[in-house]
Amino acid sequence: MKHQNSIAGIILLGLCTIAYWLTTGFSEVPAMLSQNVPPTFFPRVVISIIAVLSMILLFTGIGKNSKSPEFLPRSFWTTIVIIASAGIVAHFIGTLITLGVIAIMLPIAWGEKRYGPITILAVCLPISIYIIFTLGLDVRFPIGLILEGLLYNQ
Amino acid sequence: MNLGFEYALPVLTDPYVIGLIVAGTLVGVIIGALPGLSSSMGVALLLPFSLYLEPIPAIALLSALYCAGTFGGSITAILINAPGAPPAVATAFDGYPMAMKGEAGRALGIAAVSSVSGGILSLLVLLFAAPLLARIAYSFGPPEYFALGVFALSMLASISGEAPLKNLIGGCFGLLIATVGIDLTTGVERFTFGVPELYEGIQFIPVLIGLFAVTELLSQAQELGRERIAVALSALKLPTLNDFRRVKNAILRSSGIGVFVGVLPAEGSTMAAMIGYNEAKRWSDQPEEFGKGTIEGVAGPEAANNAATGGAMVPTLALGIPGSATAAVILGGLQVQGLRPGPYLFEEQPGLLYGIFFAMLLANILFLFIGLLGAKVFARISLIPPTFLWPTVFALCFVGAYGLNQSIVDVWIMIIAGLVGFILKKNGFGPAPIIMGIVLGGLIETSLAQSMIIFDQQWSGFFSRPIAMAFFVLAVVSLTGSQFRSLFANLLSRRRKNT
Numbered sequence: 158m159k160h161q162n163s164i165a166g167i168i169l170l171g172l173c174t175i176a177y178w179l180t181t182g183f184s185e186v187p188a189m190l191s192q193n194v195p196p197t198f199f200p201r202v203v204i205s206i207i208a209v210l211s212m213i214l215l216f217t218g219i220g221k222n223s224k225s226p227e228f229l230p231r232s233f234w235t236t237i238v239i240i241a242s243a244g245i246v247a248h249f250i251g252t253l254i255t256l257g258v259i260a261i262m263l264p265i266a267w268g269e270k271r272y273g274p275i276t277i278l279a280v281c282l283p284i285s286i287y288i289i290f291t292l293g294l295d296v297r298f299p300i301g302l303i304l305e306g307l308l309y310n311q
Numbered sequence: 312m313n314l315g316f317e318y319a320l321p322v323l324t325d326p327y328v329i330g331l332i333v334a335g336t337l338v339g340v341i342i343g344a345l346p347g348l349s350s351s352m353g354v355a356l357l358l359p360f361s362l363y364l365e366p367i368p369a370i371a372l373l374s375a376l377y378c379a380g381t382f383g384g385s386i387t388a389i390l391i392n393a394p395g396a397p398p399a400v401a402t403a404f405d406g407y408p409m410a411m412k413g414e415a416g417r418a419l420g421i422a423a424v425s426s427v428s429g430g431i432l433s434l435l436v437l438l439f440a441a442p443l444l445a446r447i448a449y450s451f452g453p454p455e456y457f458a459l460g461v462f463a464l465s466m467l468a469s470i471s472g473e474a475p476l477k478n479l480i481g482g483c484f485g486l487l488i489a490t491v492g493i494d495l496t497t498g499v500e501r502f503t504f505g506v507p508e509l510y511e512g513i514q515f516i517p518v519l520i521g522l523f524a525v526t527e528l529l530s531q532a533q534e535l536g537r538e539r540i541a542v543a544l545s546a547l548k549l550p551t552l553n554d555f556r557r558v559k560n561a562i563l564r565s566s567g568i569g570v571f572v573g574v575l576p577a578e579g580s581t582m583a584a585m586i587g588y589n590e591a592k593r594w595s596d597q598p599e600e601f602g603k604g605t606i607e608g609v610a611g612p613e614a615a616n617n618a619a620t621g622g623a624m625v626p627t628l629a630l631g632i633p634g635s636a637t638a639a640v641i642l643g644g645l646q647v648q649g650l651r652p653g654p655y656l657f658e659e660q661p662g663l664l665y666g667i668f669f670a671m672l673l674a675n676i677l678f679l680f681i682g683l684l685g686a687k688v689f690a691r692i693s694l695i696p697p698t699f700l701w702p703t704v705f706a707l708c709f710v711g712a713y714g715l716n717q718s719i720v721d722v723w724i725m726i727i728a729g730l731v732g733f734i735l736k737k738n739g740f741g742p743a744p745i746i747m748g749i750v751l752g753g754l755i756e757t758s759l760a761q762s763m764i765i766f767d768q769q770w771s772g773f774f775s776r777p778i779a780m781a782f783f784v785l786a787v788v789s790l791t792g793s794q795f796r797s798l799f800a801n802l803l804s805r806r807r808k809n810t
Contacts, residue, residue, distance in 0.1 A: 162739075194759070196497045200490045236528070240705060255709075
């Protein structure tokens with residue numbers, strides 16, 4: 158793709174503008190602390206440096222050909238959907254069951270057809286995590302709203 | 312300086328700690344051997360769980376994983392031409408051609424011995440240089456630390472020859488991420504958007520796991536169906552004494568290079584391995600054999616990349632400046648453990664240096680045997696189908712991000728960091744500079760703020776501090792070095808053409 162770095166530079170400059178604008182919304186410093194460096198100082202210095210570097214990236218990238226954008230296969234998009242939905246689903250069905258479901262969904266999304274090993278993984282993974290982390294390290298995983306409702310509404 | 316050997320001894324002779332180090336080494340070799348999983352990612356994944364341990368056993372475990380992971384990458388580089396980790400890329404240049412010639416065992420043996428030699432030499436340097444550097448750093452004040460932080464960031468420009476500018480932007484982006492949360496000197500909220508979970512800043516561990524592991528998971532989702540062919544396992548035949556005699560000099564030279572490159576802030580094992588390979592070729596009697604399967608081509612990068620691990624721990628422990636991406640993760644681990652890396656670390660945590668030394672030494676000895684005797688097993692492990700490996704890795708990511716604060720918000724931070732990391736990776740921005748920026752952010756901002764108070768808000772005050780000025784000069788040299796080198800090379804080639 159032509160000008161790939163220049164486009165990246167423009168996007169970064171846009172992000173710098175937003176970040177700088179956000180620094181204008183920082184609260185006022187109490188008078189007794191005014192001898193300190195203001196809280197906006199360091200972020201603004203960093204944003205300015207990123208902006209300068211982005212401008213260099215923008216100008217040095219003009220006219221340069223970068224490698225053409227890669228085709229992202231369906232498995233990639235499915236993976237994003239699966240991992241992004243993990244955070245939402247865990248809220249309802251609990252962490253351990255979510256991990257079991259992911260152990261089924263992800264291999265299938267990646268084209269795996271050996272359902273026996275997939276089932277073994279889906280069962281063994283949450284059990285191993287429960288044994289190691291809950292029993293061993295005392296990490297409590299949420300059981301999810303559905304199971305909570307079933308257990309505590311009876 | 313009392314390094315607290317008497318404190319370290321009871322901890323290190325504890326069978327539980329030895330067991331942890333052995334486990335860390337085994338996990339490290341497996342992680343290093345699995346294509347796509349690097350020692351940085353391994354340490355990042357293990358970090359949340361290490362927080363349940365005392366500081367010395369925790370850091371010993373991570374250090375063992377660090378050097379074992381660096382070695383583990385060579386197994387798959389040699390056997391299936393798929394370097395398990397970036398530092399092993401150069402090993403594949405000659406390791407895989409050797410394996411194709413039926414000399415896989417010879418290549419693995421040379422890789423194991425070279426790695427151990429480089430690793431042990433770097434540990435000796437760590438044991439002597441870290442306290443020495445710490446003693447020098449006692450005289451450092453905030454201006455010197457600020458300048459040192461700037462120098463460390465400037466070194467990002469030389470990590471990758473292809474994208475120095477992008478590395479610098481990544482480093483600064485990391486610094487900006489580190490400013491999220493309540494400003495400690497004024498109590499003002501910055502970039503928190505009213506989200507209470509962000510008041511203490513963006514949690515380091517979920518970002519780390521997201522940038523290293525989730526980004527790689529997404530990258531793997533693109534590369535499905537890539538076939539890996541293992542060489543015949545019957546071809547494993549160990550190297551002879553003559554082989555070791557032949558590579559002796561390459562090992563020594565590359566070990567020295569590896570330690571030096573490792574000590575430099577931000578430079579890591581990958582660069583050390585590349586230089587180690589090039590130097591092995593330059594000094595070889597048969598440079599034309601490189602790339603076709605010569606043992607010097609395996610010994611050079613392997614000695615260098617493992618020597619860089621001990622070297623990288625020197626500035627990490629003595630100055631609080633990470634010597635490599637994995638060292639940055641370990642540094643983050645020290646900070647999360649409540650320790651203050653820098654010259655006072657050895658006083659506040661007596662025995663830590665010996666703990667790391669012993670863990671890395673034991674790991675080196677262990678993977679010598681693993682490399683020589685267990686290669687067949689690890690070659691099989693490396694062929695685990697990604698369709699089963701990556702769901703397991705994601706489960707570990709999920710639990711690792713969640714486990715520390717037991718908060719789903721951290722899982723979301725991990726997922727978002729992974730997506731951002733993937734987009735950045737596609738555009739040539741690696742995760743390591745961002746992590747480096749996040750780790751250094753606190754040090755740089757605090758020391759700058761303190762310096763400005765010392766200098767009464769006058770930047771010119773830095774001119775009165777010679778050590779700080781020396782670091783600034785080094786930073787300028789590291790930023791402009793590659794430009795000058797190419798300019799010099801152009802001038803030289805023009806002159807040659809004219810004559």
